[in-house]
Amino acid sequence: MSSKKESTKILKTITITTLLLILTLTIGLQLLASPDPSLTVTAKTDKKSYLLRQKVTIEGNITQDGLPASDLVVAVQVEDSRGMSTAFRTLTIGDPTQTWLINITNLSLMDMGNNPINTAKIDTQIQVGITIYNWQMTQREVYARVTVFDANMVPLQVGFWHGIIDPQQTRSPKFTIYIPEWACSGKALICGNVYNEEPKEGGMALSLEKAMYFCISKTQQGLLEYPSLPPPPPQTTPGIYNTYIRLPPEPAAGKYTLYIKAQTSPTKTSSTSTTFNVKNSWGYPPQASFAFWPAAPYENMTVEFDASSSTPEGFNDTIIKYEWDFGDGSPKIIREGDYANPPDPTVTHAYMESNQYVITLNVTDNEGLWSTTSKPITVYPEFGPTANFTWAPDEPIVNYTITFYAANSQQGWSKQLGDYSPIIKYNWNFSDGAIINATNPTITHIYTQPANYTVTLTVIDSVDRTNSTSEIIQVYNVTAKLYDVAPPGGDGKIDIMDVRMTAKHFGTREGDEDWDPIYDVFPPEGDGKVDIADVRAVAKHFGEDP
Secondary structure, three states, X not given: OHHHHHHHHHHHHHHHHHHHHHHHHHHHHHHHHOOOOOEEEOOEEOXXXXXXXXXXXEEEEEEEOOEEOOOEEEEEEEEOOOOOEEEXXXXXXXXXXOOOOOEEEXXXXXXXXXXXXXXXXXXXXXXXXXXXXXXXXXXXXXXXXXXXXXXXXXXXXXXXXXXXXXXXXXXXXXXXXXXXXXXXXXXXXXEEXXXXXXXXXXXXXXXXXXXXXXXXXXXXXXXXXXXXXXXXXXXXXXXXXXXXXXXXXXXXXXXXXXXXXXXXXXXXXXXXXXXEEEOOOOOOOOXXXXXXXXXXXXXXXXXXXXXOOOEOOOOOOOEXXXXXXXXXXXXXXXXXXXXXXXXXXXXXXXXXXXXXXXXXXXXXXXXXXXXXXXXXXXXXXXXXXXXXXXXXXXXXEOOOEEEEEOOOOEOEEEOOOOEEEOEEEEEEEOOOOOEEEXXXXXXXXXXXXXXXXXXXXXXXXXXXXXXXXXXXXXXXXXXXXXOOOOOOOOOOOOXXXXXXXXXXXXOOEOOOOOOOHHHOOOOOOOOOEOOHXXXXXXXXXXXXXX
């Protein structure tokens, strides 16, 4: 009987515990779904109506108990006139301290072959991935949204994923994103967000936003070399949030809706919404845009200008004329065509004098509408060569050949040639009485006395410009014995260090930058290379007293 009573008591305890847990979860869910009256958020745009390509500024105030609120997030959802969500953001204000239920651990960018890239070419498809980790011990239903913006902050596409993540498990959905022809090239942005429902439905953020920059290019795609950029920083002013998007060249006309949700914690939230209008844009002028490279040209250097990022803004329009003014008094360059045969948007130009100039581009469409844009360009003066050299071995000894290398001397830019001017002469002063004029950047020299020598190299280029540099070389008073090669100059014994150092230089030849003739011991007079015969010769004399 006692055992039966104990079992009944344990069963009642488990039942009560379970009911308390269910009650706690129910209350928690009710709290998550209930707004906090002490928290208030507002929303507005800088205008009520917009045309294509215009910037839409989204801003508002957040107060808590009547004071400017901080340390929170503001979720933003943009819905167009067709009811399609075009952008999601979760803006950070200050330093939120709430415990996030989900972690976004990574955003990734890949080509369609799953190869990592940081640069996407226009008119191609790419893949964007988001990795979501549920660190809790409970299953979680999530709504993941990834928004890809171009360099003008035009939302290109949103990736949508809705799913269940098991406790302490990760899900990594991927989205196929098309980079349209009209996308603005340059530094673009990817934003990943996770909600328990979309902000439109009253959902809250389950994680801080994860953001990364990438590059959109007119000509290239892949993993290119450019410095990685940190994600956008949090906003720091309490009680205020702001962001913006830019409308695409062919936005859906009509009423757009912004859904805003602020949250200082899962139990303290406030929601609002506002609208703005997008008008039909018939008869809207084209948008002039261009890029040029190199970004910092020199006198008489050919600069390439590309206006292919200019866009015809009207329905079914095309640009039929590009007019370039380079700001240096040279004649304008005009590229003209017609609707069926649009002109080449690229030109080249060389500035003959160093200065800062303003380039102006005027584009005209087939309706006769036009627009202009301008950019400054700084042209730098020509510059001469830069002398530089190294030598081997680093610690030379008397009566041994030292090899000097000047191939790392730099060419200068020549205005006269309109090109880099090659170095044609290398003049060496070894400060022991030897002065040698050479045309080859590699030369050898032997010092017969120990001392500190100042070696001076003077380079002369094809337009007779010069530059000099000097280095102090210490030549040691050591007479090396054959096979006693380590350290350079010997140490009075032939041991494993001599074998190792010879093997380390295996494969080097006279003329190589790491060539050192001290290791060329076979035959005794040397043969201009360090090979297996030299290693064997040193090993054969292992343990001998030189």
